[in-house]
Amino acid sequence: MSPSRGRRPGRPENSTGPDQRSQLLDVAVQQFSEHGISGTPLSRIAREARVTPALLHYYFGNKDQLVDAVVRERVLALMAPALQSVTQPSPGDGASHLLDRFVATVLETVSAAPWLPPLWVREVLTEGGQLREMLIREVAPRVTGAITEAIERDQRLGLLNPDIEPRLVPISVIGLTVFALATHSLWSRFPGNQDIDTATLIRHVRALLSSGLSGG
Amino acid sequence: MSPSRGRRPGRPENSTGPDQRSQLLDVAVQQFSEHGISGTPLSRIAREARVTPALLHYYFGNKDQLVDAVVRERVLALMAPALQSVTQPSPGDGASHLLDRFVATVLETVSAAPWLPPLWVREVLTEGGQLREMLIREVAPRVTGAITEAIERDQRLGLLNPDIEPRLVPISVIGLTVFALATHSLWSRFPGNQDIDTATLIRHVRALLSSGLSGG
DNA sequence: CTGGAAATTAAATTAATTGTTAATTAAATT
DNA sequence: AATTTAATTAACAATTAATTTAATTTCCAG
Numbered sequence: 001m002s003p004s005r006g007r008r009p010g011r012p013e014n015s016t017g018p019d020q021r022s023q024l025l026d027v028a029v030q031q032f033s034e035h036g037i038s039g040t041p042l043s044r045i046a047r048e049a050r051v052t053p054a055l056l057h058y059y060f061g062n063k064d065q066l067v068d069a070v071v072r073e074r075v076l077a078l079m080a081p082a083l084q085s086v087t088q089p090s091p092g093d094g095a096s097h098l099l100d101r102f103v104a105t106v107l108e109t110v111s112a113a114p115w116l117p118p119l120w121v122r123e124v125l126t127e128g129g130q131l132r133e134m135l136i137r138e139v140a141p142r143v144t145g146a147i148t149e150a151i152e153r154d155q156r157l158g159l160l161n162p163d164i165e166p167r168l169v170p171i172s173v174i175g176l177t178v179f180a181l182a183t184h185s186l187w188s189r190f191p192g193n194q195d196i197d198t199a200t201l202i203r204h205v206r207a208l209l210s211s212g213l214s215g216g
Numbered sequence: 217m218s219p220s221r222g223r224r225p226g227r228p229e230n231s232t233g234p235d236q237r238s239q240l241l242d243v244a245v246q247q248f249s250e251h252g253i254s255g256t257p258l259s260r261i262a263r264e265a266r267v268t269p270a271l272l273h274y275y276f277g278n279k280d281q282l283v284d285a286v287v288r289e290r291v292l293a294l295m296a297p298a299l300q301s302v303t304q305p306s307p308g309d310g311a312s313h314l315l316d317r318f319v320a321t322v323l324e325t326v327s328a329a330p331w332l333p334p335l336w337v338r339e340v341l342t343e344g345g346q347l348r349e350m351l352i353r354e355v356a357p358r359v360t361g362a363i364t365e366a367i368e369r370d371q372r373l374g375l376l377n378p379d380i381e382p383r384l385v386p387i388s389v390i391g392l393t394v395f396a397l398a399t400h401s402l403w404s405r406f407p408g409n410q411d412i413d414t415a416t417l418i419r420h421v422r423a424l425l426s427s428g429l430s431g432g
Numbered sequence: 433c434t435g436g437a438a439a440t441t442a443a444a445t446t447a448a449t450t451g452t453t454a455a456t457t458a459a460a461t462t
Numbered sequence: 463a464a465t466t467t468a469a470t471t472a473a474c475a476a477t478t479a480a481t482t483t484a485a486t487t488t489c490c491a492g
Contacts, residue, residue, distance in 0.1 A: 008470075009456065009457040013459070014459085035344060042450075043449090051470095052471080053450090055468080055469065057452065063452095095429070118342060122342050127250055127251075127401060128251060136402075151429075159430075161429055161430060163419050163420065163422070163423035164431075165417075167406075168396070171399065172392055172420070172421075172424060176391050176392065179390075182342075185343060190356065200381050203379050204379065204381040207379035207380050208377075209428055210429060210430055212377070212427040212428035213377055213385075213425055214376065215378065224441070224442095225440055225485065226441075227487050228439070228487085228488075230489075236439085257478075267441090268442075269481085270442085270483095273482080278480075
């Protein structure tokens with residue numbers, strides 16, 4: 001429908017701000033995170049960006065290509081550091097250091113971009129999610145491989161709890177981090193929970209992972 | 217479209233099986249789990265049940281009332297035991313026993329009804345989920361209250377890791393259990409992961425919660 | 433046996449949405 | 463002045479979904 005009140009057709013006067021295309025990506029990623037990809041009509045993205053749906057076609061061609069652009073230029077770009085944190089060989093340190101680094105990187109990355117976890121949960125982790133195949137291909141193998149192997153190695157050396165299933169560790173870590181942040185908007189509304197911040201979450205997850213509830 | 221091949225209008229001959237209404241609820245809950253509530257048209261439920269959409273209106277009135285029936289007669293009914301496992305006062309045992317019981321009950325309940333975790337993730341845990349408010353009202357307060365308090369108590373007694381944030385424990389437990397099972401269809405497809413069963417998952421989660429990776 | 437109630441389908445209706453395109457307008461650039 | 467770029471307006475076309483109505487068949491009570 002009508003974009004920013006009173007805007008008439010025609011090229012606008014030069015603005016100095018960030019370019020339109022990039023702003024549209026920002027709005028799109030936000031909307032995809034809040035309502036899911038298939039739950040976000042172009043018209044809503046357009047409305048939020050104070051623009052018309054036709055402009056989205058002007059910049060991206062069609063919805064699929066918009067999703068593509070969002071994935072490449074926003075999602076994958078953001079996840080690169082977390083990926084590196086496990087794939088870069090860290091000479092000499094064992095599984096627990098590896099995980100510590102991974103957890104910290106993930107939680108920091110994701111705190112800075114609160115739209116990422118909900119998007120992940122909806123579009124990667126739930127059946128029929130539109131980013132599933134893509135991210136399984138590009139992300140999962142490397143991350144799970146590196147973590148699982150490190151755990152197995154330390155377990156053989158008798159350094160780790162033998163009841164831990166190495167192949168479940170990546171899932172557990174995602175559950176404790178991405179999932180926790182994805183549902184932040186839910187549990188932070190419970191009485192007395194408003195003040196839980198990222199630092200607390202990092203400390204909590206690290207403590208739980210390294211020595212569990214009983215503490216070490 | 218057309219229900220079971222060649223079925224013509226009219227009341228069918230008496231069948232001895234479970235009643236139609238109940239079967240429709242089963243199909244609905246399954247579909248809601250796979251595709252989400254708003255992603256499931258009545259026509260798909262009808263097709264899967266080899267019936268016409270009109271019959272769903274006959275039994276439930278409209279889609280909202282169908283959702284209501286699913287929640288009351290399937291979802292809440294199933295979760296009752298897990299609720300009891302934390303709310304029933306267990307004389308004398310501390311937080312770790314409480315959690316052990318909760319984890320076991322949740323994992324058992326949910327293994328028997330694999331449709332529950334995906335439904336939860338989609339409709340409770342993600343923003344805009346249709347079961348959010350309902351289940352927040354009915355479930356969350358009691359569960360989180362009981363767990364958080366038990367942890368705080370034991371922490372004051374010096375029995376538990378002080379870096380653990382009591383208010384985050386319920387989230388972490390959900391992340392390690394419900395979430396892990398919700399994504400089962402995802403990670404069980406990775407090479408070498410086919411054989412991870414519920415027993416392994418229970419052992420893993422308990423080990424992680426009680427003493428972390430480093431083991432006790 | 434008969435007539436009404438129950439269970440079911442077929443078919444139409446209504447209502448909205450949504451991605452997409454075409455035509456048009458106005459500023460910027462050369 | 464001519465052309466390209468950035469935007470809007472307006473409408474199409476597909477289709478999708480929930481709901482309603484009428485017809486059909488079987489069951490069951492009297």
